[in-house]
Amino acid sequence: QITLKESGPTLVKPTQTLTLTCTFSGFSLNSKGVGVGWLRQPPGKALEWLALFYWDDDKRYSPSLKNRLTITKDTSKNQVVLTMTNMDPVDTAAYSCAHSVRITVAGRMGYYFDYWGQGILVTVSS
Amino acid sequence: AIQLTQSPSSLSASVGDRVTITCRTSQGFSSTFAWYQQKPGQAPKLLIYDASTLETGVPSRFSGSGSGTDFTLTISSLQPEDFATYYCQQFNSYLFTFGPGTKVDIK
Numbered sequence: 685q686i687t688l689k690e691s692g693p694t695l696v697k698p699t700q701t702l703t704l705t706c707t708f709s710g711f712s713l714n715s716k717g718v719g720v721g722w723l724r725q726p727p728g729k730a731l732e733w734l735a736l737f738y739w740d741d742d743k744r745y746s747p748s749l750k751n752r753l754t755i756t757k758d759t760s761k762n763q764v765v766l767t768m769t770n771m772d773p774v775d776t777a778a779y780s781c782a783h784s785v786r787i788t789v790a791g792r793m794g795y796y797f798d799y800w801g802q803g804i805l806v807t808v809s810s
Numbered sequence: 811a812i813q814l815t816q817s818p819s820s821l822s823a824s825v826g827d828r829v830t831i832t833c834r835t836s837q838g839f840s841s842t843f844a845w846y847q848q849k850p851g852q853a854p855k856l857l858i859y860d861a862s863t864l865e866t867g868v869p870s871r872f873s874g875s876g877s878g879t880d881f882t883l884t885i886s887s888l889q890p891e892d893f894a895t896y897y898c899q900q901f902n903s904y905l906f907t908f909g910p911g912t913k914v915d916i917k
Contacts (some may be wrong), residue, residue: 721906731846731854731897733906744904747811780853789860794842794901798865800853 686710688720688781688801695807702768702806706781713757713764715739717786719795720764722755724777725803732777736784736795737764771808778803812837814898814909822917829885831912833898838879841902845874845883848911849894857896858883888914 692704706720713720721736735745735755745753754767764781783799813836823829835841843861846854856865858874861881871886885892893916898909 723908730911731848731908733899733908736904736906738904742904747905782853787859787863789863792842792860794844794860795904795906796844796856796859796899796901797846797854798856803853 686783686799688783688799690779690781690801690804692779692804692806694805695809696771697810698772698808700771702766702771702775704766704768704779704781704804704806706764706766706801708762708764708781708783711783713737713739713759713762719784719786720757721782721784721797722764722766722779723782723797724775724779726774726777729777734768734779735766773808776806776808778805780804812841812900812902812905812907814900814907816896816898816909816912818912819910820913820915822915823888824917825888825890827888827917829888829892829914831883831896831898831914833876833881833883833909835879835881835900835907837902838877838900839902841900843874843876843881844899844901845872846897846899847892847894848897854897885914 688708718739722734780803782797784795845858848854862874895913900907
């Protein structure tokens with residue numbers, strides 16, 4: 685049974701750095717074709733992908749935010765950590781982590797998010 | 811950067827209606843596409859991957875189609891539990907992009 689849970693501050697001040705931790709169970713991030721990603725959703729707005737840590741230690745970031753994001757993993761703790769620097773009120777959102785799985789159909793390979801955490805609402809305000 | 815658009819942005823429909831949502835990408839080359847359903851206060855749920863493959867456990871009234879730059883999610887007969895927001899997602903070069911969403915509500 686795959687589960688993921690986000691933890692971290694729910695209130696940060698502008699210019700501060702946000703650090704969020706995703707603690708997961710039911711799978712190994714060392715398993716081929718697996719990833720753990722971070723996504724966010726401002727209240728009433730659309731989903732936005734932020735970053736993903738792949739099973740082979742590859743890390744990818746949203747092009748629009750890559751200068752502010754760092755994703756790391758702690759294998760011993762089954763955790764993936766996201767840091768986002770220089771927080772701004774527009775970054776107020778529910779931040780979620782999700783399990784991503786590689787699926788290949790007729791030679792077409794893709795990664796998809798099939799299990800999600802409950803999300804954590806982070807408010808940026810002074 | 812890749813841009814996804816969805817149309818319509820919202821629609822009102824009745825139970826039993828056939829509903830079609832379109833997703834268009836600015837760059838479809840070497841990409842795969844998925845559709846997610848999100849209900850208020852819940853995490854998104856994967857419905858369809860590789861544009862047309864139904865995720866295990868998803869009702870067969872959901873279907874996906876498309877290729878290149880245009881993709882479609884169809885609900886053949888809308889059920890009360892289908893009122894939600896639907897997002898398309900593109901995977902390309904190990905990066906992900908989500909569409910702006912289509913909200914389906916009750917007429």
